[in-house]
Amino acid sequence: MDTAYPNPVRSIFEPALHDDSVIVNIGPSHPATHGTVQIIAELDGERVLRTDVHCGYLHRGFEKECEDHTWHNLIPYVDRLNYVSALVNDFAYCDGVERLMGIEITPRCRYLRTLLSEYSRLVDHLTCIAAGLMEMGAMTAFLYLVMIRDYMYEHLAALTGARVTYTYGRIGGLARDLPDGWLVRLEEILVQYEEFVGRVHALVDRNRIFIDRLRGVGTISTADALSFGCTGPILRSTGVPRDLRKDTPYLAYAELDFDVPVGIQGDNYDRYFVRMREMDESVYMMRQLVQMLPAGPINVDDRRCTFPEKHLVYSEIESLINHFKLVMDGPAVPPGEVYCAHEAPNGELGFYLVSTGGGVPYKVHVRSPSFVHMGAASRMLDGGQLADIVPTFGSINMIGGECDR
Amino acid sequence: MAATDLDMLRERIVPAAGPATVSHGMLAFQLAPAELVPTVRRLRDEFAFDIFLDVTAVDWPADALRFEVVHHFYSTRHRARVRLKTRVAESDAVVGSLVGLYGSAAFMERECHDMYGIGFRGNFDLRPILLYEGFVGHPLRKDYPKRREQPLVPYRN
Numbered sequence: 391m392d393t394a395y396p397n398p399v400r401s402i403f404e405p406a407l408h409d410d411s412v413i414v415n416i417g418p419s420h421p422a423t424h425g426t427v428q429i430i431a432e433l434d435g436e437r438v439l440r441t442d443v444h445c446g447y448l449h450r451g452f453e454k455e456c457e458d459h460t461w462h463n464l465i466p467y468v469d470r471l472n473y474v475s476a477l478v479n480d481f482a483y484c485d486g487v488e489r490l491m492g493i494e495i496t497p498r499c500r501y502l503r504t505l506l507s508e509y510s511r512l513v514d515h516l517t518c519i520a521a522g523l524m525e526m527g528a529m530t531a532f533l534y535l536v537m538i539r540d541y542m543y544e545h546l547a548a549l550t551g552a553r554v555t556y557t558y559g560r561i562g563g564l565a566r567d568l569p570d571g572w573l574v575r576l577e578e579i580l581v582q583y584e585e586f587v588g589r590v591h592a593l594v595d596r597n598r599i600f601i602d603r604l605r606g607v608g609t610i611s612t613a614d615a616l617s618f619g620c621t622g623p624i625l626r627s628t629g630v631p632r633d634l635r636k637d638t639p640y641l642a643y644a645e646l647d648f649d650v651p652v653g654i655q656g657d658n659y660d661r662y663f664v665r666m667r668e669m670d671e672s673v674y675m676m677r678q679l680v681q682m683l684p685a686g687p688i689n690v691d692d693r694r695c696t697f698p699e700k701h702l703v704y705s706e707i708e709s710l711i712n713h714f715k716l717v718m719d720g721p722a723v724p725p726g727e728v729y730c731a732h733e734a735p736n737g738e739l740g741f742y743l744v745s746t747g748g749g750v751p752y753k754v755h756v757r758s759p760s761f762v763h764m765g766a767a768s769r770m771l772d773g774g775q776l777a778d779i780v781p782t783f784g785s786i787n788m789i790g791g792e793c794d795r
Numbered sequence: 796m797a798a799t800d801l802d803m804l805r806e807r808i809v810p811a812a813g814p815a816t817v818s819h820g821m822l823a824f825q826l827a828p829a830e831l832v833p834t835v836r837r838l839r840d841e842f843a844f845d846i847f848l849d850v851t852a853v854d855w856p857a858d859a860l861r862f863e864v865v866h867h868f869y870s871t872r873h874r875a876r877v878r879l880k881t882r883v884a885e886s887d888a889v890v891g892s893l894v895g896l897y898g899s900a901a902f903m904e905r906e907c908h909d910m911y912g913i914g915f916r917g918n919f920d921l922r923p924i925l926l927y928e929g930f931v932g933h934p935l936r937k938d939y940p941k942r943r944e945q946p947l948v949p950y951r952n
Binding site for chain 2: 637
């Protein structure tokens with residue numbers, strides 16, 4: 391290796407394609423790359439000849455750290471992967487551990503997790519679309535969507551106690567049940583959501599500036615999307631109705647009625663529209679779930695993972711020891727390995743967990759959709775205009791916490 | 796995946812190490828390093844496993860074949876996943892690269908190379924991706940202490 395570090399990341403554009411092409415760095419800290427990512431672009435005038443995408447600026451050793459904590463202690467940590475829809479990470483991780491332990495969660499917990507997963511999807515898509523629109527100058531649409539998103543954040547804070555990183559999932563259940571009146575407020579927010587999303591549709595969908603910036607820009611073909619491992623809205627925007635909620639149903643999705651919206655040609659406009667339509671489907675699902683939500687306990691009655699009630703910890707020795715062992719040693723997860731995938735807002739979020747028995751994981755690996763999509767980003771950016779990098783990158787919705795781990 | 800498809804896959808792909816096992820609803824094959832790329836090609840072409848999901852490794856320092864390279868694939872037609880496990884020794888920690896078969900391999904193999912130092916024969920772009928030029932060691936190996944400090948990268952001009 392060279393001793394004089396010319397660049398912390400080596401560019402592969404060492405012989406340039408043309409004598410007069412220009413190589414520019416976009417990022418790692420740039421207002422348009424919401425997230426810390428570096429795009430090295432070789433330009434011919436305004437045209438992008440090729441790009442080299444570098445991530446890792448937010449790498450914090452997530453997987454290494456996981457091998458040093460109990461299964462239970464990781465819950466706040468997985469929240470910080472995709473911090474826009476932290477609940478989906480929680481539930482996917484807990485589902486993986488529960489599969490290793492052979493635990494079946496209670497019906498109320500199952501429906502609540504489904505409801506909150508869809509709520510998170512709504513928040514995530516609102517954020518992605520709002521930021522994407524703002525970057526193209528649609529400030530009003532941004533404020534409409536982010537206002538609704540903030541109602542949702544506050545509403546989730548009323549349930550979980552935190553605004554963004556909730557730490558709400560538990561192995562075998564949830565942290566606490568719904569507070570009084572929570573579902574009433576949910577319906578109020580959904581009604582407001584419909585009103586304001588309707589306004590955004592009216593402002594944006596047929597807007598000439600918007601269409602010119604998005605139609606036919608950042609296109610990816612179905613074959614490329616599959617080959618590059620794209621999942622979620624990016625794959626669906628190419629016309630493939632591939633959705634884990636339909637294909638391999640988990641939680642309560644098999645009992646719900648919903649459509650999988652797809653795009654036509656896999657460009658930015660399709661990705662915008664797939665996300666907009668998915669949000670409507672999420673609202674439709676949430677209304678069904680509110681009707682279906684059964685009464686009952688939210689935690690399984692399993693001493694290997696569920697904490698005893700506090701008054702029992704203070705009054706009887708068995709519960710005190712149980713509590714102590716769960717905190718100090720962690721939940722007893724039998725040896726084995728599992729790959730557990732949930733349909734996160736950005737695509738397939740997979741947890742590959744390896745246990746050798748005991749309270750601490752042997753290995754935790756995250757298959758994060760953002761990281762894989764960064765590998766496909768060059769396909770969407772190359773050949774376009776320099777200014778197109780901004781909306782295309784926004785429509786991929788890369789989340790640094792999840793991409794770099 | 797319908798049970799018949801699963802059985803068919805299980806019967807028709809029999810690596811040298813023995814037939815597939817089913818763990819938590821997923822088929823898992825144990826492969827020799829030389830079998831990896833041909834098996835993946837068959838999975839893709841004959842059994843429609845069109846998405847290469849993920850590659851990572853598991854470090855078992857006590858074993859002679861120290862690293863277990865784990866590949867995951869998904870088939871949008873069968874709606875099923877399959878896991879391939881390849882054991883390699885530390886002295887020869889190299890497996891074949893899948894860059895010729897899947898576009899997503901280039902990025903994901905770089906991450907695995909960063910974290911475990913696994914080589915991928917045929918992937919000529921194994922620059923650091925989550926780490927940086929000048930990082931010493933492979934942090935997800937079990938013998939890499941969590942608190943190790945890295946040498947300071949000098950200022951660039």
